[in-house]
Amino acid sequence: MRTGDGTRTTFEVGSRNDPFVRPAGWIALDDHGVRRLVHKLVDEASGGELRIIGLIAYRMIEVGARAYGMVRIDDDRDDTSEAVEEFADACFYMAKRVLRLAMREDRQRSEGGSV
Numbered sequence: 001m002r003t004g005d006g007t008r009t010t011f012e013v014g015s016r017n018d019p020f021v022r023p024a025g026w027i028a029l030d031d032h033g034v035r036r037l038v039h040k041l042v043d044e045a046s047g048g049e050l051r052i053i054g055l056i057a058y059r060m061i062e063v064g065a066r067a068y069g070m071v072r073i074d075d076d077r078d079d080t081s082e083a084v085e086e087f088a089d090a091c092f093y094m095a096k097r098v099l100r101l102a103m104r105e106d107r108q109r110s111e112g113g114s115v
Contacts, residue, residue, distance in 0.1 A: 029037065045053055060071070 042050070042053060065071070
């Protein structure tokens with residue numbers, strides 16, 4: 001993988017030492033190593049990827065951490081149940097949005113407009 005400055009990272013995407021393929025790779029890194037890896041990934045991102053990374057980081061740090069405190073990987077929260085609840089909420093809002101768009105398109109068609 002190439003970084004924004006053209007240098008190579010210490011792993012190839014999809015290789016055995018790719019921390020995305022082997023999450024244990026992330027666990028083995030200290031905070032400084034993770035920070036360097038995240039910086040390299042952000043440097044390579046652009047357009048939509050960069051905006052998605054920004055949105056997730058913003059929600060996690062600026063919204064979540066302020067409301068609930070910093071993330072502790074080893075806390076006793078039931079992450080599976082919370083993920084199911086959050087995913088169900090996301091599905092609801094996405095379905096609502098899709099239906100709203102479909103209804104708007106149907107209205108425009110019935111009024112003789114183009115979609």
